[in-house]
Amino acid sequence: MSTSIREPEQFAFRAEITQLLHLLAHSLYQSREIALRELISNASDALDKMRYVALTEEGYRDQAEGLGIRLEGRDDTRDLVVRDNGVGMTREELVENLGTIARSGSLEFLKNLGESKADLSLIGQFGVGFYSAFMLADHVTVRTRSYREGQGHEWRSDGTGQFEIRAIDKEDRGTEVILHLKDDLRDLTKDYRIKGVVRTYSRFIPHPIRVGDEVVNDVRPIWVEPKGQVGDEQHAQFYQHLAHRADEAPLWHLHLAVDSPIQFRAVLYCPRTNVERLGFGRSEHGLNLLARRVLVRDDCRDLLPEYLRFLYGLVDSEDLPLNVSRETLQDNTVIRRIRGALTKSVFDRLEKLSADDAEAFRTFYDQFGPILKEGVVSEAEHRDRIAPLLRFASSRDESGKETTSLKEYASRCQEGQKAIYYLGGPDLASVRKCPNLEIFRRRGIEVLYLTDPIDEFVMASLGTFGGKELRSIDSGDLELPGPEIETPSAEAGGSGFSRVLELFRAALGDRVAEVRESKRLTDSPCCLVNASGGLSTQMQRILRQANRDFPAIGRVLEVNPDAALIKRLAELSANPANDPFVSSCGVQLWSNAMAIEGTLADPEEMVARVQDLMEQAAAGKSAIIR
Ligand SMILES: Nc1ncnc2c1ncn2[C@@H]1O[C@H](COP(=O)(O)OP(=O)(O)OP(=O)(O)O)[C@@H](O)[C@H]1O
Numbered sequence: 001m002s003t004s005i006r007e008p009e010q011f012a013f014r015a016e017i018t019q020l021l022h023l024l025a026h027s028l029y030q031s032r033e034i035a036l037r038e039l040i041s042n043a044s045d046a047l048d049k050m051r052y053v054a055l056t057e058e059g060y061r062d063q064a065e066g067l068g069i070r071l072e073g074r075d076d077t078r079d080l081v082v083r084d085n086g087v088g089m090t091r092e093e094l095v096e097n098l099g100t101i102a103r104s105g106s107l108e109f110l111k112n113l114g115e116s117k118a119d120l121s122l123i124g125q126f127g128v129g130f131y132s133a134f135m136l137a138d139h140v141t142v143r144t145r146s147y148r149e150g151q152g153h154e155w156r157s158d159g160t161g162q163f164e165i166r167a168i169d170k171e172d173r174g175t176e177v178i179l180h181l182k183d184d185l186r187d188l189t190k191d192y193r194i195k196g197v198v199r200t201y202s203r204f205i206p207h208p209i210r211v212g213d214e215v216v217n218d219v220r221p222i223w224v225e226p227k228g229q230v231g232d233e234q235h236a237q238f239y240q241h242l243a244h245r246a247d248e249a250p251l252w253h254l255h256l257a258v259d260s261p262i263q264f265r266a267v268l269y270c271p272r273t274n275v276e277r278l279g280f281g282r283s284e285h286g287l288n289l290l291a292r293r294v295l296v297r298d299d300c301r302d303l304l305p306e307y308l309r310f311l312y313g314l315v316d317s318e319d320l321p322l323n324v325s326r327e328t329l330q331d332n333t334v335i336r337r338i339r340g341a342l343t344k345s346v347f348d349r350l351e352k353l354s355a356d357d358a359e360a361f362r363t364f365y366d367q368f369g370p371i372l373k374e375g376v377v378s379e380a381e382h383r384d385r386i387a388p389l390l391r392f393a394s395s396r397d398e399s400g401k402e403t404t405s406l407k408e409y410a411s412r413c414q415e416g417q418k419a420i421y422y423l424g425g426p427d428l429a430s431v432r433k434c435p436n437l438e439i440f441r442r443r444g445i446e447v448l449y450l451t452d453p454i455d456e457f458v459m460a461s462l463g464t465f466g467g468k469e470l471r472s473i474d475s476g477d478l479e480l481p482g483p484e485i486e487t488p489s490a491e492a493g494g495s496g497f498s499r500v501l502e503l504f505r506a507a508l509g510d511r512v513a514e515v516r517e518s519k520r521l522t523d524s525p526c527c528l529v530n531a532s533g534g535l536s537t538q539m540q541r542i543l544r545q546a547n548r549d550f551p552a553i554g555r556v557l558e559v560n561p562d563a564a565l566i567k568r569l570a571e572l573s574a575n576p577a578n579d580p581f582v583s584s585c586g587v588q589l590w591s592n593a594m595a596i597e598g599t600l601a602d603p604e605e606m607v608a609r610v611q612d613l614m615e616q617a618a619a620g621k622s623a624i625i626r
Pocket of ligand 1: 038043046084089097098129130175
């Protein structure tokens with residue numbers, strides 16, 4: 001026992017924590033009581049750990065009894081105490097956990113608060129929940145004794161840059177957080193107020209929370225209750241406890257009771273918002289794993305595929321040993337089977353949501369669709385479950401508001417249509433401008449508009465849907481349903497048009513793979529398409545963004561014999577003196593097509609040519625007013 005350091009020792013908080021504390025202390029956040037929930041959650045975690053220790057470590061067998069949390073208000077001193085008989089902390093743990101260890105979460109949280117992307121209610125998600133105590137208190141004291149030692153320690157701080165730690169006598173194991181309440185929160189010492197807060201935020205914590213002699217919460221673990229007996233309100237509170245989300249009900253939940261071949265109970269929750277989309281890092285949390293009601297891992301990532309990482313929840317199985325180690329989890333057959341069953345249930349739930357509640361499914365898809373798509377690209381196993389859930393904008397609603405599923409698209413296919421057509425681009429506005437769409441518009445064939453960069457990879461990974469090939473419309477060999485397009489204009493253009501193609505070909509050289517007559521354009525003079533079987537334009541754009549040295553791929557320039565400009569060039573080509581002008585127009589048309597796509601590499605060259613063409617046009621004009 002080291003009673004030698006009874007004198008307090010001073011420590012400085014890490015810089016980002018000082019910043020965070022300053023923010024919290026001056027916060028005008030309305031529901032400051034949520035801080036209490038963070039402290040109760042921490043106490044509950046410490047009790048879970050103690051129960052686990054008692055069941056797995058020699059010498060602590062009798063210590064799983066009487067685990068609980070107690071809240072006590074002290075009117076005279078304006079203190080509110082949160083006490084637990086959990087694992088407690090050693091001196092080193094106190095120093096590290098409450099002040100000096102780097103937490104990537106605190107920096108991220110500060111950054112997002114600064115950019116107004118997050119509000120204080122999200123604090124618990126960043127692994128810095130303890131500090132929210134300073135929203136309620138002007139001084140915080142933590143008295144704790146680890147289950148491993150007889151010596152207790154006290155941590156004190158007023159939240160301004162420093163904290164101090166000293167050895168104390170503490171009779172019982174566990175932790176006591178004493179909040180010296182801010183003046184305007186003094187009524188939080190009253191039992192009725194404390195009970196109110198517990199009932200609002202922490203009612204379904206699976207350990208008894210006592211205020212006076214009364215157990216205020218409902219300790220029956222909701223996941224072992226029969227499904228029909230757990231209401232939405234209970235689920236919402238349990239979700240808030242697991243996910244550290246204040247005042248938010250889950251978008252949907254799953255409550256599973258499976259008895260064979262593996263026995264397990266599970267609850268899973270889908271948040272309403274995807275914090276990854278707000279610019280936070282990847283969701284870094286797994287599910288809680290319990291063996292016979294005892295928490296064995298609070299961050300088990302092996303229970304769901306990576307692309308369902310946004311779900312919160314808990315799995316409790318009778319078939320798992322308590323001492324299952326992190327290393328053996330992945331190879332554990334029980335875990336693998338539970339993962340399979342959970343994943344299937346999630347897809348069943350999503351399928352049902354998409355059929356029964358379009359509004360909720362749309363919210364889900366807006367938030368988590370991009371993560372779900374990773375599942376198509378990263379593994380083949382569940383592609384066929386994810387594909388029907390995908391939604392895309394389409395030419396059916398040019399505003400992009402109404403999205404469509406692949407199945408709906410397929411149901412609208414024309415007689416003889418063998419493919420599902422799509423076009424990718426950086427945004428809806430540029431996709432809609434693409435001349436390649438003209439023939440589709442004329443024929444009334446629907447085209448999916450893909451604007452998420454991963455969409456192209458999704459389509460490439462899927463290959464087909466419902467027996468129909470997924471095809472980018474800038475592919476050189478389109479097989480459209482219905483009759484081949486008649487091109488009388490090609491004849492009308494006659495040899496002049498062939499000459500135009502010849503001149504374009506010679507002028508463009510190896511900048512293009514081919515120059516040919518187009519059968520897909522109605523208005524535009526020309527468009528670019530890709531050699532059959534080649535990469536789509538959007539895919540080339542994405543690869544070039546990722547790697548500047550990505551080689552330029554020779555494209556096919558298709559020319560519309562029907563366009564007024566091309567007709568005129570065909571006429572002019574009868575006179576060899578016009579060859580340079582026609583050639584120059586060819587290069588410029590190619591530049592225009594590249595510019596529309598956003599793939600033009602050398603704008604200076606184009607500017608010089610436009611200048612030259614303008615000079616020629618100006619020279620042909622007359623200043624004489626007729
Ligand atoms: N009552 C307690 N008993 C034992 N240890 C505690 C207690 N409260 C906090 N701790 C320790 O302090 C650490 C920091 O707590 P804090 O609330 O800031 O983050 P966290 O609990 O790790 O993250 P999260 O809030 O996301 O669960 C905890 O991980 C735990 O080790």
